[in-house]
Amino acid sequence: SQQGEEDPQALSIQEGENATMNCSYKTSINNLQWYRQNSGRGLVHLILIRSNEREKHSGRLRVTLDTSKKSSSLLITASRAADTASYFCATGETSGSRLTFGEGTQLTVNP
């Protein structure tokens, strides 16, 4: 079953703008991971944040985690057309355990 929800379900922005996607989950977690999926392709790992961390950065990506609210956000700054993809959050209840995925956000970045 799906762990939680992501919003928005779809997001369309102009190149150069920032994109923020949110993810909520229901159970206690050990880690939360964000992935990107281009249409019909596999998942590319973006960033992992542990339950004892509040924020992580990687290039143009910033991820926050609020365990009290059971939510996470992914911010992509200065978006590019190549960022167009579906973005999923996935939670792991223990280290190395199976992941439970959110519903995903379809991001479209218009040139």
Add this chain to the structure above:
Amino acid sequence: GAVVSQHPSWVICKSGTSVKIECRSLDFQATTMFWYRQFPKQSLMLMATSNEGSKATYEQGVEKDKFLINHASLTLSTLTVTSAHPEDSSFYICSAPEAGETQYFGPGTRLLVL
């Protein structure tokens, strides 16, 4: 990051045949691998956990006799869809945790059953 491969990348088969999909961790060992299924425009649904040296663990509603899993070595897990039917057509994707945390996904296998 670590690399996980899948083979084949796509397969078309007739109804009633069996299809085997391989998942390999190329540069790390994985005692556990996971198999997911994804329908168009939907998220990933976990089907089963593949365990090296022991039986796979299936999620509720997934038929173990329909989806046979064998974790043959520390770098290889196979998923066999037996007696495939059109409703089994889907995108199958595997993952493996590297160093116990980050999970890396294979590129997926698109199955079309005619």
